[in-house]
Amino acid sequence: MDLSLVQLLALGFAIFRMTHLIVFDKITEWMRAPFFDEVKEVEDGVEEIYLIPKTTGLKGFIGQLLSCYWCTGIWVSLFLYGGYLLFPVIFGPLTTLLAVAGVAAIIEAAVQYWNRESV
Template sequence: MQLTLIELFALGLAIFRLTHLIVFDKITEFLRAPFFDEYVEVEENGEEAIYLSPKKGGLKGFIGELLSCYWCTGIWVSGFLYAGYCFFPLYFVPLITLLAVAGIAAILETAVQSWKTD
C-alpha cells in the first residue's frame, strides 16, 4: 500500500503522539509502573528526586528497557499503527487522525510555552 504525503505526515504525527503518550505522559504511568523500579535520592538542595530504572531480566526487564527508550517504542508504535492502517482502516483511520491532531496540538503548545519563556 502506497501512502500519500499527507497520509505519511498524519501517520508520523500519530506515531509521535502515541509514542509520547506511552513513554512520557503521566496519564499512562500506571501502564509503565510494573516494568520499573523506583528510586528516591536526596538532591544537594535537600529536595527528593524520584528516578525510574527498568527492572532487571525477564519479560518485565525487556519491556522496561523498551519503554525507557522512545526510539525503541516508536518503532513498535509505527508497526502497530501502520499495520492497523493497512488491515483495519475503518478503525485505525479515525484513531490516526485523532492522534495526529493531538500531535499538532502538542507541538503548538510546546512552541507557545517556549515563546512565553523567552
Template structure:
C-alpha cells in the same frame, strides 16, 4: 501506497509521535509502565524535580521495561502498530490516527507557543 500519499505520511507521523509520548511519558499511562519501570522523583538543588527510571525485574519484564524507557524503541513499535492497524483495519485505524495526529500537532504548537512566550 503510503509513500505516495504525503498527507497520510504526515498524519501517521504525528499520530506515532503522540502515541509514543502517551505510552512513554504521560501520567495517564503510568499504570502501563508501573509493572516494568519504577519512576523516581529526585529533588534538585534549585527545588525542581527530576524523574529517573529504574528498570524492574529480569527476563521479559526487564526487556519490556527497557523498551518502555526508550522513546526511540517504543516509537518504532508504536509506528508498526499504527501501520499494521491502518492496513488491516482502516475503518478502525482512521479515526484513531486522526485523533492522535491532531493531538500531536496541538502538542507541537503548544511547545512552540510556550517557548516563544518564555523568551
C-alpha cells in the same frame, strides 16, 4: 500500499503522539509502573525519584523498551501502520485523532517556548 504525503504526515504525527503518550505522559504511569523500580536519592536536602527499568525477564525487556522513546516509536509505528493497512475503518479515525493531538502538542510546546523566551 502507497501513502500520500498527507497520509504520511498524519501517520507521523500520530506515531509521535502515541509514543509520547506511552513513554512520557502522566495519564499512562499506571501502565509503565510494573516495569520500573523507583530509586530515591537525596542531594542537598532535595529528594529526587528516578525510574530504573527492571533488570530481568519480560518486565525487564518491556522496561527497557519503555525507557527508550526511539524503541517504543518503532513498535508504535508497526502497530499504527499495520493497523492502518489491515483495518483502515478502525485505524483511519484513530490515526486522525492522534495526528491532530500530535500537531496540537507541538503547537502547545512552541507557544510555551516562545512565552518563556519573551519573559
